[in-house]
Amino acid sequence: xxxxxxxxxxxxxxxxxxxDKLKVESILVKTKEDxxxxxxxxxxxxxxxxxGLLLEKTGLGKQIISKAKKGLVIFGTCAGAILLSKKVLGxxxxxxxxIDTVIERNSFGRQNDSxxxxxxxxxxxxxxxxxRAPKIKSIGxxxxxxxxLKNEIVIAKQKNILIATCHPEITLDTKLHEYFLKMIR
Amino acid sequence: MKRxxxxxxxxxxxxxxxxxxxxxxxxAKIAEKSGAVAVMAxxxxxxxxxxxxxxxxxxxxxxxxxxxxxxxxxxxxxxxxGHFAEAxxxxxxxxxxxxxxxxxxxxxxxxxxxxxxxKTPFVCGAVDLGQAxxxxxxxxxxxxxxxxxxxxxxxxAVKHIRTINSELQKLKEKEIDIQENWARKEKIPFSLLK
Numbered sequence: 001x002x003x004x005x006x007x008x009x010x011x012x013x014x015x016x017x018x019x020d021k022l023k024v025e026s027i028l029v030k031t032k033e034d035x036x037x038x039x040x041x042x043x044x045x046x047x048x049x050x051x052g053l054l055l056e057k058t059g060l061g062k063q064i065i066s067k068a069k070k071g072l073v074i075f076g077t078c079a080g081a082i083l084l085s086k087k088v089l090g091x092x093x094x095x096x097x098x099i100d101t102v103i104e105r106n107s108f109g110r111q112n113d114s115x116x117x118x119x120x121x122x123x124x125x126x127x128x129x130x131x132r133a134p135k136i137k138s139i140g141x142x143x144x145x146x147x148x149l150k151n152e153i154v155i156a157k158q159k160n161i162l163i164a165t166c167h168p169e170i171t172l173d174t175k176l177h178e179y180f181l182k183m184i185r
Numbered sequence: 186m187k188r189x190x191x192x193x194x195x196x197x198x199x200x201x202x203x204x205x206x207x208x209x210x211x212x213a214k215i216a217e218k219s220g221a222v223a224v225m226a227x228x229x230x231x232x233x234x235x236x237x238x239x240x241x242x243x244x245x246x247x248x249x250x251x252x253x254x255x256x257x258x259x260x261x262x263x264x265x266x267g268h269f270a271e272a273x274x275x276x277x278x279x280x281x282x283x284x285x286x287x288x289x290x291x292x293x294x295x296x297x298x299x300x301x302x303x304k305t306p307f308v309c310g311a312v313d314l315g316q317a318x319x320x321x322x323x324x325x326x327x328x329x330x331x332x333x334x335x336x337x338x339x340x341x342a343v344k345h346i347r348t349i350n351s352e353l354q355k356l357k358e359k360e361i362d363i364q365e366n367w368a369r370k371e372k373i374p375f376s377l378l379k
Contacts, residue, residue: 111281
């Protein structure tokens with residue numbers, strides 16, 4: 001099994017570090033050809049506007065959408081979650097629109113409001129960081145909630161699409177990645 | 186420790202991206218639309234600061250606030266080296282990154298700001314590994330190479346990043362006592378070098 005990590009911009013190296021820790025083979029995805037080699041895709045954190053622009057210009061975005069519709073399992077953290085959501089509040093930018101969620105960027109505030117926290121999930125407690133994190137404002141009927149921070153939904157899934165508004169790759173907690181790998185197997 | 190990890194986290198999110206210097210909210214908007222991952226809010230761009238001479242200070246807070254309102258990407262601003270009061274103002278305004286910058290006129294010829302005390306992350310310039318590690322030890326979350334500000338000539342910046350990388354590579358291959366000696370000479374805790 002080979003996992004692809006979208007490497008246009010952002011913290012893709014940290015996702016690779018986690019996969020290395022789990023002894024899972026991974027490649028950095030930069031071209032359409034790279035997409036042909038993988039069994040699952042991670043969309044990392046970063047700036048969603050910058051990543052979105054590059055996805056559009058390279059044509060990678062369209063290719064990923066068609067792969068996802070054929071069942072490719074995709075996991076997005078923070079910027080990745082924004083890009084995968086059906087609707088981004090107040091912003092017109094590139095979106096995969098692969099999961100029925102409404103999301104708001106920088107919804108927890110600016111960097112001074114960023115924090116590290118333990119959250120409860122359906123697969124146990126995990127330690128994550130929220131960095132200028134978005135909030136999931138509402139979800140469709142087919143979306144399953146996997147993790148919450150107080151009343152906020154922070155991890156959600158719809159069929160082959162998994163999103164998290166936080167970063168397990170910064171705290172190096174492997175549980176969420178293990179869950180993602182189970183979705184592929 | 187948690188705070189520094191969250192702050193280094195933001196630095197990691199910026200990797201592979203472009204941070205644009207901007208002097209008003211209109212330029213900030215253009216930078217965001219063009220795919221910049223952050224903007225640096227400045228009253229004057231470094232080339233003009235150099236040309237004008239005199240004392241270069243932190244930008245006007247009202248300008249920084251206007252830019253923060255205009256864009257949704259992170260906003261950075263510069264303070265003079267060692268000028269902790271300017272940094273306190275920027276922290277209060279809520280910028281996402283503070284650049285303790287040699288482009289402005291230094292305020293302290295001996296000490297940099299004690300950055301560990303701040304909630305907001307800092308980025309600092311360095312010309313070699315010793316400087317980079319001293320800044321990290323003071324609490325910097327991100328290091329950039331210095332270059333020759335305002336000239337558009339990037340050769341110095343390239344030279345400095347090569348220096349830092351090759352020093353790191355060479356030290357890695359050395360015996361532990363030589364590493365310890367180097368750390369002592371450069372006034373860096375050995376644990377940090379490791």
